[in-house]
Amino acid sequence: MTFARLDHISDLDTLPRMPAWVTSARAETLEDVAFLSGAALNHLHVVLGRAEVPQALLRDRLALRAAEACVAFFGRSERVGELRDAVHLLRPGDLPGPAGETFLVWRRAVERSISIKSLGRALPAFESGQIATWLDAGRGAPVTRAAMALEAVLTEAPRADVSALILADTAIAQALGWDQLVPLLAAGLKRADLRKRGDDLRLACHRALVSSAVEVVRLSADLAPRAAHLKAVAPKLRAKGAGDAVEMLLTRDAVAPSTLPLPDRAARRLCERLVALGAVRELTGRDTFRLYGL
Structure with a gap:
């Protein structure tokens, strides 16, 4: 993933923490929530720029988290353990089932650099031209672009929740200059939020981004030392x-x-x-x- 590298602070023992005023502030208006989500997204960008964060592993685990949220949207009961089993214990010729397929879609979306071609592989139900049109629907700041892309997909394909969320996260990544998708919105949104439109949907996306960015920073701080330890014992x-x-x-x-x-x-x-x-x-x-x- 392409981020501005911050090698001059790589000697710190821990990743920088999300500022407390971002996580504790009680914002109600769209303007205030947008300010907080911008601060959270900026901090996340800094954390993801750290060389010690295992980027591919982080995206894969976030794909699992997003799949769990989407499965719950569908009213299904599968959680992390069941989703892992549905994908990792597949035998040749087996089908993953609806929940497992949701996880596989998210995994395919995060494993390659962003392009219309790679998104087409992850979302084969839609033509490449349609995917490009939906991504182009967004304008403005990252979360606004994501909300507009989300609304565009769900207006034309009301049942395509997973595809809509993947393209919304793609819009955020493109706006920030990231070359790979980081699943952010699904875990922070509620099922009812996906039926909102306009400013109501934007407000929901900003709130979801704040909560999700906090969790991704926490997960990055957890995975970085684990990855370092595994690398350290590998020579043994x-x-x-x-x-x-x-x-x-x-x-x-x-x-x-x-x-x-x-x-x-x-x-x-x-x-x-x-x-x-x-x-x-x-x-x-x-x-x-x-x-x-x-």
């Missing part, structure tokens, strides 16, 4: 293919041992070794069909 791993396995763990929300570039038994032993070293966590709490991640 002797298994052939361990380096590629570590790279997978540094870029994905979760992995099943069977997907690592090692024989099954060696992959399980590697994951157990990394857990013992405090470098990764077992995410399911199960004895079988386990998943691992930072």
Whole structure:
């Protein structure tokens, strides 16, 4: 992801925290909420510019968070654990189901640099020209552009909530000069917000952005030292293919041992070794069909 690098502060032990006045202010008017969302987005931009933040992993985990929100919009009960299972435990020929497919759509949207072609791969139900038209609907500041894109999609395709939210996040990324999408709005919006229009929708998007930016900054601060620790213990791993396995763990929300570039038994032993070293966590709490991640 392309951000202005801030190497001159890379020696700090922690990432800069979101200012307390952003998180504690009680704003009601569109103007005041827009001011807070601008401050939150600026701070997020700074945090995402830090070299120690594992960008691909962060986007993948945010894709999971966005998928969970969208699944709830549909009235389904699947949460993070079920969504991970639906995608990571798929066997050849299996279908992921509606919830798993929602997660896969978000994952496809965040894994490549933004382009009409890559968005077309993530959203195959829509023609590339239509996607470009919706993105062009937005004008002005980042969140305003996102709200306008969101409204444009949902006006023409009222049931395309996931596509609309992906394109709204894309509008934010483009406005800020980011070359990859960062899922922000879905987790902060309510189902009822998606039926709003005009200033009401803009207000909802600004509020969602504030809450989501706070969470993304928190998650970045959590993942950065975990990623650093995994990199630090990597030289201790002797298994052939361990380096590629570590790279997978540094870029994905979760992995099943069977997907690592090692024989099954060696992959399980590697994951157990990394857990013992405090470098990764077992995410399911199960004895079988386990998943691992930072």
